[in-house]
Amino acid sequence: MIAKAGYQEIEHTADIALRIWAPSIPELLVQAAKGMFALCGIQGKKSSRRQRIFQINFSDHENLLVNFLSEVLYYVERDKLVLDRFQFTLHDHQMTVIASGYPILSIQKMIKAVTYHKLEIKTTENGFAAQIVFDV
């Protein structure tokens, strides 16, 4: 039985790619972040949680997904922080994200960028699904 929400690595010759699915757009964002961190081989150090609050401006769902992942990736590089819990508040084309996570203990791979290549969030019987390619 397939989980209602999840992620799976898919083949790409040079870069890395994920298939993600979820019943809602916020949950799709969470799965994308989890999948991206799994691809990076990130291990968090369980200690007191650190919080980050940020705003994402977007024009459509694909744009929201790329901007959200780019933002959480930025905290990996700048603050060495892996965010794994998210609360979303939506106002028109702006999403406020309250996120928390742990300092990074180890990381295997750094992603250069989140791309728009063939990115399309599709409506499915169970919600939403997309494929996303990362430049590494």
Place this chain on the structure above:
Amino acid sequence: MVNISDFKKISDFEWEIPQNVHPDMKVPVRIFATRRLLEKVFDDESIQQAINSATLPGLVGRVLVMPDMHQGYGFPIGGVAATRYPEGVISPGGIGYDINCGVRLLSSNISFEQAEPFLDALANALDYYCPSGVGKGGHIKLSEKELDQVCTEGSRWASKKGYAQAHDLERTEEKGRMEGADPSAVSKRARQRGLDQIGTLGAGNHFLEVDLIEQVFDQSAATVMGLFEGNLAVQIHCGSRGFGHQICSDYVEEFQGAVKRYGIKLPDRELVCAPLTSPEGQRYLKAMRCAANYAFTNRQILTYYARRAFEEVLAGKVSNWELDQVYDIAHNMGKIEVHEINGEKIKVCVHRKGATRAFGPGNPEIPPEYQPIGQPVLVPGSMGTASWVLLGTEESMKRSFGSTCHGAGRMMSRSQAKKKIWGEDLRNQLQSRGIRIRAGSLSGLSEEAPEAYKDVDDVVQTVVGAGIARKVARLVPLIVVKG
């Protein structure tokens, strides 16, 4: 879906996808490949990506694809596309996130026999001085003012600070500094990422190698370049690090709106572009040139530290431990150049994504000592295999916008490579062949295994067969430092 029967065979090394294969194509696609190499790329999406790239507004001539082609995102890796200046467009995705990713080659007078007892120590010193791997900062932290100077002055900044030798800059594409860079076009976030990453290799397929010059094919050209069989040489492969990645991300984002404003319809959002003369296009060019200058400076600083490692380990033990710059090339770049198309000289913006500039003899853009022979082209192979030094030709000027291949080209995904190859086994196997590996991550090592790449000799044979490069020397690795 295109298949091989849609291709027109031009020669044993060239194939063309006619413009009528897709109604939105503005120009045909020309692929430099043998039939065997061409058949391999049908396993991924490179062909479709090349066709998609041919839909960009303002293209001239043909979209070209090199034999090391493989699937990228938007453009295929190995792609070259020229848009008419000023009416055409510029596409950040056609240059790539790692703006001015490139290769530098240094020659030496150190023979393998002299160096062999010290290779382990040299590997350790290079690993220390030339940081590689995820999240590793460098030995230099830039101030905000210094970052501005790096953006506008490129390798000249490094030279003023004492990080360069006499003819390093002369022997760098663009002399290590692109005109028209403007830091005001760079975001605060890109700046923040750029402050502590200068002088670092990064991860992925980036590396520093000490090589043995195994075979020379053109004695007189090799002599001009200071390359002699049996001597050591050094290759440095890296780019503009997080600074360039952020600049590309920022403009791919900004151009999502620009394509709507300018009524540009594209088959893939990663191909987003803006007219070269538009405010958005101009700002991207200014920012891209900042990243290009950052990357030139990055390789210059790594060169300084590689020299320091050589001196520390070899001074007093060999007679001459100097490293002399042969050349430094970019293989992810957008450049305004003049090319002859159908007998007419046209100013164009050449996008090279995973393709190397390969100007022929006599071109004023190349150093005077190389004008009789053509521009050196540096083609690193996959880890543990050969690399090549080639030269640009008159044919590359006529047929490929002065461009040729940039490497071996992947053919196996990273996840497949990790499943098939154990990093530790690979390291042991390479070490048993006398190659010293200093790698930050064993899984990263398995992803870059030679089996994951095409045979670089086949790729080189193809560009030579097509006439868009000629052979000078083949190098084999002795030390590999990578993330």
